[in-house]
Amino acid sequence: MNEAVLKNARNRSTQNQSQKKTSGIVQKKRMNREDFVVKSILFLCAMVSILTTIGIVAVLLVETLSFFKDVSLLAFLTDTKWTPLFKPEHFGILALLSGSVLITLGASLVALPLGLMTAIYLSEYADDRVRRVIKPILEVLAGIPTIVYGYFALTFVTPLLRVISPDMGVFNALSASIVVGIMILPMVASLSEDAMVSVPKSLRNGAYSLGATRLEVARKVVVPAAFSGIISSFVLAISRAIGETMIVTIAAGATPKLTLNPLESVQTMTAYIVQVSLGDIQHGSIEYKTIFAVGMTLFILTFLINLIAQWLKRRFKEEY
Amino acid sequence: MGQGNWRIRKITDRFAKIAFLCATLFGIAFLGVLLYRIVADGAGWLNWDFFTNFSSRFPAKAGVAAALVGSIWIVLLTGPIAFFLGVGTALYLEEYTKKSWFTRLIQVNIHNLAGVPSIVYGILGLAVFVQGLMLGQAVLAGVFTMSLLVLPIIVVSSQEAIRSVPQHMRNASYALGASKWQTISRVVIPTALPNILTGVILALSRAIGETAPLVVVGALTFVAFVPASPMDPFTVLPIQIFNWTSRPQDDFRAIAAAGIIVLLVVLLTMNLLAVYLRNKYQKRY
Amino acid sequence: MSIIQMKNVDLYYDKHHALKNITGEINERSITALIGPSGCGKSTFLRTLNRMNDMIQGVHIEGEILVAEQNIYHADVNVENLRKNIGMVFQQPNPFPKSIYDNVAFGRRIHGMRDRKELDEVVEQSLKAAALWEEVKDILKKPAYGLSGGQQQRLCIARALAVNPQILLMDEPTSALDPISTAKIEELIGELRKQYTIVIVTHNMQQAARISDDTAFFLQGEIIEFDTTEKIFHTPSDQRTEDYIAGRFG
Ligand SMILES: Nc1ncnc2c1ncn2[C@@H]1O[C@H](COP(=O)(O)OP(=O)(O)OP(=O)(O)O)[C@@H](O)[C@H]1O
Numbered sequence: 001m002n003e004a005v006l007k008n009a010r011n012r013s014t015q016n017q018s019q020k021k022t023s024g025i026v027q028k029k030r031m032n033r034e035d036f037v038v039k040s041i042l043f044l045c046a047m048v049s050i051l052t053t054i055g056i057v058a059v060l061l062v063e064t065l066s067f068f069k070d071v072s073l074l075a076f077l078t079d080t081k082w083t084p085l086f087k088p089e090h091f092g093i094l095a096l097l098s099g100s101v102l103i104t105l106g107a108s109l110v111a112l113p114l115g116l117m118t119a120i121y122l123s124e125y126a127d128d129r130v131r132r133v134i135k136p137i138l139e140v141l142a143g144i145p146t147i148v149y150g151y152f153a154l155t156f157v158t159p160l161l162r163v164i165s166p167d168m169g170v171f172n173a174l175s176a177s178i179v180v181g182i183m184i185l186p187m188v189a190s191l192s193e194d195a196m197v198s199v200p201k202s203l204r205n206g207a208y209s210l211g212a213t214r215l216e217v218a219r220k221v222v223v224p225a226a227f228s229g230i231i232s233s234f235v236l237a238i239s240r241a242i243g244e245t246m247i248v249t250i251a252a253g254a255t256p257k258l259t260l261n262p263l264e265s266v267q268t269m270t271a272y273i274v275q276v277s278l279g280d281i282q283h284g285s286i287e288y289k290t291i292f293a294v295g296m297t298l299f300i301l302t303f304l305i306n307l308i309a310q311w312l313k314r315r316f317k318e319e320y
Numbered sequence: 321m322g323q324g325n326w327r328i329r330k331i332t333d334r335f336a337k338i339a340f341l342c343a344t345l346f347g348i349a350f351l352g353v354l355l356y357r358i359v360a361d362g363a364g365w366l367n368w369d370f371f372t373n374f375s376s377r378f379p380a381k382a383g384v385a386a387a388l389v390g391s392i393w394i395v396l397l398t399g400p401i402a403f404f405l406g407v408g409t410a411l412y413l414e415e416y417t418k419k420s421w422f423t424r425l426i427q428v429n430i431h432n433l434a435g436v437p438s439i440v441y442g443i444l445g446l447a448v449f450v451q452g453l454m455l456g457q458a459v460l461a462g463v464f465t466m467s468l469l470v471l472p473i474i475v476v477s478s479q480e481a482i483r484s485v486p487q488h489m490r491n492a493s494y495a496l497g498a499s500k501w502q503t504i505s506r507v508v509i510p511t512a513l514p515n516i517l518t519g520v521i522l523a524l525s526r527a528i529g530e531t532a533p534l535v536v537v538g539a540l541t542f543v544a545f546v547p548a549s550p551m552d553p554f555t556v557l558p559i560q561i562f563n564w565t566s567r568p569q570d571d572f573r574a575i576a577a578a579g580i581i582v583l584l585v586v587l588l589t590m591n592l593l594a595v596y597l598r599n600k601y602q603k604r605y
Numbered sequence: 606m607s608i609i610q611m612k613n614v615d616l617y618y619d620k621h622h623a624l625k626n627i628t629g630e631i632n633e634r635s636i637t638a639l640i641g642p643s644g645c646g647k648s649t650f651l652r653t654l655n656r657m658n659d660m661i662q663g664v665h666i667e668g669e670i671l672v673a674e675q676n677i678y679h680a681d682v683n684v685e686n687l688r689k690n691i692g693m694v695f696q697q698p699n700p701f702p703k704s705i706y707d708n709v710a711f712g713r714r715i716h717g718m719r720d721r722k723e724l725d726e727v728v729e730q731s732l733k734a735a736a737l738w739e740e741v742k743d744i745l746k747k748p749a750y751g752l753s754g755g756q757q758q759r760l761c762i763a764r765a766l767a768v769n770p771q772i773l774l775m776d777e778p779t780s781a782l783d784p785i786s787t788a789k790i791e792e793l794i795g796e797l798r799k800q801y802t803i804v805i806v807t808h809n810m811q812q813a814a815r816i817s818d819d820t821a822f823f824l825q826g827e828i829i830e831f832d833t834t835e836k837i838f839h840t841p842s843d844q845r846t847e848d849y850i851a852g853r854f855g
């Protein structure tokens with residue numbers, strides 16, 4: 001039987017010279033290292049992302065601990081001044097944190113309502129043709145580098161604001177907030193719209209059949225049904241605003257200050273890191289370490305916020 | 321519900337629609353004004369010299385040569401590294417493992433990394449590549465930092481691309497006696513490639529616009545030479561623009577705008593390339 | 606002369622018992638048709654013959670399948686080589702998004718053939734064997750997706766023939782095709798019988814009767830009756846076979 005198979009295999013393999021050993025159909029397995037090697041290499045690739053996280057945490061932790069050998073944690077958390085670059089030195093993170101919070105608040109005031117309204121317009125009012133024009137434009141808006149926004153804040157938005165409020169300084173939180181808000185607007189709009197679009201048609205139709213207007217359907221059906229998705233888009237956008245760097249570095253100034261007055265110049269955590277990095281810092285000096293202490297604060301803050309967003313998103317997924 | 325009530329509700333609805341439309345138009349108007357201002361400010365400074373000159377104390381003599389070449393260095397080196405790591409990770413997750421706690425860990429980790437502020441990557445690069453590996457403030461330190469920064473984006477888009485390769489194509493290959501790696505390298509990757517490349521290009525266009533992490537890694541703000549090797553100091557377009565923007569003189573602001581035009585044209589080109597790839601190789605299976 | 610023997614084969618998808626105690630023999634250089642109602646396990650059985658079920662998570666197989674008198678489920682069988690010798694054609698035409706030429710050459714290339722002339726020769730022979738050569742000889746470099754459904758299916762047959770298999774498994778190869786393409790492929794299968802052992806799943810009773818030498822009737826994971834097509838269609842020994850063929854269920 002085996003012989004027969006062999007023979008007719010040979011008969012038919014006139015085109016089959018490259019195959020050295022034509023034998024039976026069932027052949028012994030050859031040692032297959034290929035699979036193992038490939039899998040190992042791909043595994044190492046996947047480990048890079050894990051190592052990145054470990055690297056970030058480790059790097060921040062090591063230098064931050066070293067920072068807290070020189071500065072007490074209590075002073076860091078309660079001091080209201082941040083002046084590490086000149087005497088007398090103060091290391092009160094609140095002064096930078098308040099800058100970040102102020103900018104983020106201002107940006108949220110711009111982006112959340114506008115973003116939500118844009119999302120409602122796109123998902124409930126606009127027809128397909130309009131949507132096909134507007135969505136790419138929002139994508140372009142989202143793709144513009146922040147340095148460009150920073151330039152625009154300083155050279156256009158600030159002068160405009162100073163026409164309205166002349167005693168405001170060149171560097172102020174207001175201008176930076178507005179522009180950061182516009183930078184995160186597309187994110188709010190597109191993520192909220194995704195949440196609204198996935199609200200089942202049947203829910204809407206139920207309300208329409210009772211004679212509800214579009215606005216009522218949006219307010220009473222769509223927004224509540226997509227609520228956690230919308231909130232999760234808000235939270236993600238807020239996290240982006242906190243981490244935003246160039247707009248605030250350029251437009252908000254470099255004066256760490258515990259204030260919530262948007263007309264004043266402030267400094268955010270991110271802007272501080274840039275400011276120190278631009279100077280000539282000694283590796284191992286206290287200025288060098290402040291980068292990590294501030295970076296750690298920023299990292300923890302955004303990490304917590306992202307966790308909240310993910311938790312909300314998971315809840316949102318379970319709904320349908 | 322009476323007649324009058326209905327009319328009021330109808331009118332409210334009409335007004336709401338207008339309000340929503342205005343909100344939508346606000347973002348678009350902002351984009352329009354921004355682009356107009358930048359072109360108006362900077363177009364006059366664009367000439368051949370602007371591309372061949374280095375930065376200078378005199379606005380009229382300043383140019384983007386060093387920054388443009390620096391940006392090109394960063395993209396050309398970041399591209400292959402991030403592509404390899406990103407596609408490798410995506411293949412590992414999609415093709416080489418069963419779903420387990422470990423793959424879930426990697427997946428969650430990647431989503432978290434996507435939310436880490438870019439400046440934190442700069443800090444990582446400073447400690448690990450500049451100091452730890454002693455690369456110094458060189459192109460390569462910036463490249464490694466940027467590769468890690470765009471990695472999550474590339475992994476996620478590559479995963480989607482790989483997932484969209486239909487199972488029946490893998491089966492056809494296996495049924496011909498192909499090994500797993502042969503199936504992946506000759507069927508899965510080529511089929512997913514246009515979508516993978518689209519994702520990579522979009523990720524790289526993000527990298528081109530990034531400023532903060534490279535400032536932290538130590539890219540210079542004033543460079544009067546073109547980096548000749550990956551170990552040389554460097555600057556990039558956004559940092560050059562940042563430097564010009566932060567000077568008080570109006571003329572420097574104007575050449576910052578000219579620099580922005582160059583940056584936006586580069587980005588536009590890359591995005592058009594991505595759109596072209598996406599359309600040309602749109603799903604045909 | 607039998608080339609495949611099944612001995613007490615049971616297959617489980619996790620808990621689901623999809624094949625039950627399958628026993629029988631498939632003759633060499635003949636056409637064996639597998640018939641039975643939807644979900645009875647025909648495709649599953651076909652996939653056990655070239656171990657494509659290995660690809661599906663949670664599959665568990667008991668019993669033995671001998672091909673050329675060797676158990677293909679033995680631990681150290683070279684599965685890739687097995688699949689090379691046992692070609693498969695699927696229900697939906699599934700060419701790769703490559704050129705017609707590259708589709709046909711694919712199998713030979715992965716098994717190490719590099720020489721351009723040899724490949725040209727294989728591609729031409731295979732396309733001729735699949736009765737497609739005349740239609741595509743001038744457009745070999747064009748993408749396979751440009752072909753009609755019937756042409757694509759013949760291309761898939763050519764692709765399978767190119768690696769020189771001895772057995773060809775076909776899972777409803779004509780169910781996605783129009784009557785003219787179906788007739789072409791049936792004619793082709795008739796030609797191929799001279800050289801290959803063919804196992805074909807079909808829902809089309811006339812097709813089974815027209816082209817096959819033997820027929821196996823599956824029902825809920827079991828082989829109810831396995832005999833010559835002549836016998837199955839004219840004097841079945843089981844009432845259920847008769848009912849199914851008469852179209853009384855399924
Ligand atoms: N991948 C799988 N995982 C779990 N169960 C499966 C899988 N494939 C098939 N089954 C189950 O095994 C049984 C047999 O399926 P199979 O596809 O072999 O039937 P079939 O006879 O080919 O049907 P059809 O004529 O519809 O193609 C069915 O109950 C099916 O639900």
Ligand SMILES: [Mg+2]
Nearest residue numbers: 647648649776
């Ligand atoms: Mg089937």
